[in-house]
Amino acid sequence: MAHQDPASATERNRLVRLSNLDHVAAGEARAAQAAAGAPRGFKGRWTRRQWLQASLLGTTAALVCALVPGFSSALQVHEGEAHMATMALALPPAPERSEAIPSSHWELVTVESGQTLGEIFAERGVPVATLHRILETESASTTLARIRPGTELGFEFDTADGSLRGFRFDRSQTERIELAVAGDAITEHVIERPVEVHTSVVTGEIRNSLYGSARQAGLTPGAIATLTDRIFQYDIDFARQIQPGDRYSVLIEELWREGERVGSGEVVAATFTTGGRTFTGFRFEHDGKVEYYDADGRPLKRSFIRSPIEFARLSSRFGNRRHPIRGTMRMHNGVDYAARTGTPIMAAGDARVQFRGRQRGYGNTIILDHGKGHTTLYAHMSRFANVRQGERVKQGQVIGYVGATGLATGPHLHYEFRVNGKHRDPLKVTMPPPEPLKGEALARFKAETAPTLARIQQYEQLHYARQQAAEAPAIASAGEPATAADRG
Structure with missing residues (x-):
């Protein structure tokens, strides 16, 4: 049922009340006329019957006048807004709560x-x-x-x-x-405790050292070791090739649990620019084995690593030189890496230990046989690792530690590379590259790595654009002509 406007309801009640009053007034007028039209025999005194009729009419008029306002108010309440009466009741007191003490x-x-x-x-x-x-x-x-x-x-x-x-x-x-x-x-x-894996890009430019720059950029020691020992160790000699201004970028996994970063995962991809060349490496699983591949799908792992010792200084190259102790000119059939005593020495490739012992001026020496006529020699060791003559060792396995045994002026590693008994320059010898991925494996590799490389390149552009924008005011300020105040 539709609700009426309160103003119209009030007006209706007023009209009803006026109508009732008119009705009462009309009744009184009729009564007066009746009294005026009394029989001619009325001599100024009412009969008993007339008094009864007049009393009844007056009582009826009084009742009507008393009931009409109340009836109007009742109508107004019914058709308008209902009135509510509230009463305050006393409630019983709430029971006291006792806080439970954990056990x-x-x-x-x-x-x-x-x-x-x-x-x-x-x-x-x-x-x-x-x-x-x-x-x-x-x-x-x-x-x-x-x-x-x-x-x-x-x-x-x-x-x-x-x-x-x-x-x-x-x-x-x-x-x-x-x-x-x-x-x-x-x-x-x-x-x-489930862990969510996300990826992020870390990029940086070498100022003093790769390790210091990478740590400052946010890479963990494990991620840095992956760059130097697994991805780029065959293409880059980190002991002598790295220069200030070289750049690197790493796409690495981040482990998150319950909204908190709890650690780092695997290096998914990396790029390294040095000497005007950019090297790339992508993590890819093929035939149930995870390896790193270059942009063409060729495995980065080679038969031999470039350097058997990490972060060492090349102190002597391959070729004729004056012997530092004997003072005579003679052929130096290897390269020397200067490092602290005790620095680990790694096997350059998978091999069998052909010799382990002491050799005259070489001091403590190990010779590894890699097969197909390839052998490597490691001399002047301070001590040997837990390897024995005749056993197999894997590429990167520690076989000894840097020292100064034999004819040596200080702690260093003398490293030789031989092919069919002939000495070759370890820094220049090349080995046939491994076979690249083919067919379906190569197509899957390209599909997975293309977005990864695009993401790294996009991040590098943004990062170095912001870096150049930040450096521009300083360069402009340095290039402004000095004012009188600047000249003092």
């Missing part, structure tokens, strides 16, 4: 440098016997055998008596181990 609480501890697991447990009053029972569990025995600074440990203590009720630690990036301690019984529970 246990967790305490998180971050391991600091030099701390041991025993010290951490002792500082929290955990008995040694409890620690031993925890270390007897399979997960704890393998994960907590050697704790590193920064490791987070969790202790759950009973609120009442302070006894240990639980212990937790992270076994990996995706797994957390919780141990429930109940007397002598320990129950292990594995909690899966």
Whole structure:
């Protein structure tokens, strides 16, 4: 039913009230006329019957006058807005709430440098016997055998008596181990912690050193080692080729858990520009094996690495020279890398240890046989690694450490490369490149790497454009002619 406007309802009530009053007035007029038209025999006195009629008419008129305003108000309330009456009632008092006290609480501890697991447990009053029972569990025995600074440990203590009720630690990036301690019984529970993998581009320009620049840009030591030891070690000699102004870009995985960055993953792709050339490397899985390939789909791993020692200075080249101790001119059949005593020396390629021992002026020496007439020699070692004569070693495996044994003026590595017994310059010898990907594998490689390379190039353009814009005011300021105030 449609609602009426309150103003129109009020006007209607007023009209009804006026109509009722007119009706009463009309009744009174009729009564007066009736009285005027009394029989001629009326001598100034009403009969008893006339008095009764007049009283009844007056009473009726009074009742009508009293009821009409109330009836109008009732209509107004009914058709307008309803009136509500409120009454305050006394409520019973609310029951008092008692806050529940938790039966246990967790305490998180971050391991600091030099701390041991025993010290951490002792500082929290955990008995040694409890620690031993925890270390007897399979997960704890393998994960907590050697704790590193920064490791987070969790202790759950009973609120009442302070006894240990639980212990937790992270076994990996995706797994957390919780141990429930109940007397002598320990129950292990594995909690899966999913990690999201995102990728980001890191780019930089070398000022002083690759390591310092890359660390400042945000790369981890592991990512830097991947660049130097896996991707570009066959094409770039990081000991002598790197110059200030060389540029690099890395597309690397970032691991995120619950909105927090928890670490870095694999290097997906990288570019390195040095000497006017740009080298590229892409991570790609083929036949169940993950390797790095160049832009043409050719594996970057070669039969031999360019240098068997990292971040060393080339102190002597291949060719005729004056011997630093004997003082005579003689052929130098290898190259020398100056480095600190104890610097690791790696096998240049997969090989068998042909000789391990001491050779006159070479001092402690190892000779590796790589097959097909190729051998390499490593001399002046301070000591050997855990390799024996006759066993197989893999490319990049540490075989010894830099020293100054034999005829040497200081710690360095003397490195020789021989083909069928003839010495070759290790810095210039070339090996046949490996076969590239073909067919469906090459098509899949191109489809995966094209967007990656485009993303790296786009980021480089934005990064260096912003860098040039930031450097422009400084260059312009430096090029302005000096004013009188500047000249002093």
